[in-house]
Amino acid sequence: MSEQSLRGRPQSAAPTPPQEAACASGEIPVDAGRLLALIEDIFIRANMPPEEAALVADALVLADLRGMQSHGVLRAPIYVEKIRAEGFRPGRKGRVVRETAGAVLLDGENGIGQVLTVAAMDRAIDKAKENGIGAAGVLNSNHHGEAAYYILHALKRDMIAIVATNGSPNMPAWGGTTKMTGPLPFAAGAPTKEELPFVIDAALGMTNRGKLIYLADKGEKVPFGWGVDRHAQATDEPSKILDGGWILPIGGHKGFGITMFTEILSGVLTGALIGSAIRDLYNAPRDEAQGLGHFCIAIDPEAFMPIEQFKLRMDQMIRMIKASQLAPGNERMVIPGQLEFEKEKARRAHGIPLAAKLVEQLRQLGRDLGSVKTI
Numbered sequence: 001m002s003e004q005s006l007r008g009r010p011q012s013a014a015p016t017p018p019q020e021a022a023c024a025s026g027e028i029p030v031d032a033g034r035l036l037a038l039i040e041d042i043f044i045r046a047n048m049p050p051e052e053a054a055l056v057a058d059a060l061v062l063a064d065l066r067g068m069q070s071h072g073v074l075r076a077p078i079y080v081e082k083i084r085a086e087g088f089r090p091g092r093k094g095r096v097v098r099e100t101a102g103a104v105l106l107d108g109e110n111g112i113g114q115v116l117t118v119a120a121m122d123r124a125i126d127k128a129k130e131n132g133i134g135a136a137g138v139l140n141s142n143h144h145g146e147a148a149y150y151i152l153h154a155l156k157r158d159m160i161a162i163v164a165t166n167g168s169p170n171m172p173a174w175g176g177t178t179k180m181t182g183p184l185p186f187a188a189g190a191p192t193k194e195e196l197p198f199v200i201d202a203a204l205g206m207t208n209r210g211k212l213i214y215l216a217d218k219g220e221k222v223p224f225g226w227g228v229d230r231h232a233q234a235t236d237e238p239s240k241i242l243d244g245g246w247i248l249p250i251g252g253h254k255g256f257g258i259t260m261f262t263e264i265l266s267g268v269l270t271g272a273l274i275g276s277a278i279r280d281l282y283n284a285p286r287d288e289a290q291g292l293g294h295f296c297i298a299i300d301p302e303a304f305m306p307i308e309q310f311k312l313r314m315d316q317m318i319r320m321i322k323a324s325q326l327a328p329g330n331e332r333m334v335i336p337g338q339l340e341f342e343k344e345k346a347r348r349a350h351g352i353p354l355a356a357k358l359v360e361q362l363r364q365l366g367r368d369l370g371s372v373k374t375i
Contacts, residue, residue, distance in 0.1 A: 080369075164266040168209065
């Protein structure tokens with residue numbers, strides 16, 4: 001598989017930082033290795049165990065490499081605040097609450113979302129290897145970043161994977177105004193032999209909170225139809241959507257229905273908090289855990305056919321789609337996940353574009369914690 005994790009890459013002899021002339025968009029290109037080193041050191045200095053700091057930093061930086069800046073290093077400052085206030089509790093690996101041959105439920109004990117979800121996916125994969133399919137749920141967890149991270153983790157072991165999570169309540173049920181859920185992600189993936197893997201990680205809202213925060217920091221507007229202000233009026237100002245407004249679901253009532261099912265898997269089934277009872281990452285007191293739930297499913301293709309046959313069939317399907325006759329205005333067919341793999345490759349070579357304001361915020365956070373790393 002072409003996806004390569006940043007974790008484990010040597011951080012010594014870091015390259016010279018890219019030129020710090022802010023782009024026209026107000027962004028600065030930042031070297032991925034230096035960014036990883038800084039974020040990992042920040043988390044270690046915030047009393048996260050080194051192995052957890054490496055995992056979480058890897059997840060955040062990889063999100064930025066893939067162009068998913070809404071779930072990238074912009075989350076590091078709030079993570080540090082929550083850790084210091086003990087709302088996020090490092091060192092928790094997930095305590096088994098219930099277990100069968102094919103499923104397991106873990107109590108995250110308010111630990112770090114990325115750490116707990118990787119642990120859950122690993123358990124789901126182990127059960128899939130034994131039974132053909134495995135599932136793992138997590139309760140009492142916190143924000144876990146980009147859901148695709150856990151899909152990619154499973155693909156490295158030749159698994160088909162599905163990941164569900166609930167999140168901060170910042171979107172009403174369809175037709176209402178009381179915030180009940182979030183623009184939750186639908187994430188799934190399947191391995192291939194020669195083609196890039198199939199990976200979809202799509203927010204079930206027209207956008208997500210992290211992207212709005214990022215665009216607001218850059219002073220950019222959003223398309224009408226992405227969200228409304230606190231008076232339920234359409235707006236193109238991300239700050240107004242964030243300030244009491246809400247994101248709209250994709251596909252209207254249909255998108256909300258899929259969102260609700262995602263909440264059922266990750267919240268209702270796991271015993272985690274659900275709907276408006278979930279504590280917001282940013283607006284709840286820093287010493288409060290979010291109470292989130294996650295759900296991981298792993299399917300072993302070997303239960304149905306030899307893995308090489310499955311991967312060749314995946315290649316065949318992808319090539320069939322790519323050979324489609326193009327509609328007017330389109331230059332090529334694109335498979336879900338392809339653009340993110342391409343963006344990652346380019347950003348490893350040329351740097352990750354980060355908002356200048358965020359770059360300075362991360363540098364200051366590092367200085368405050370006594371880090372000698374910088375970007």
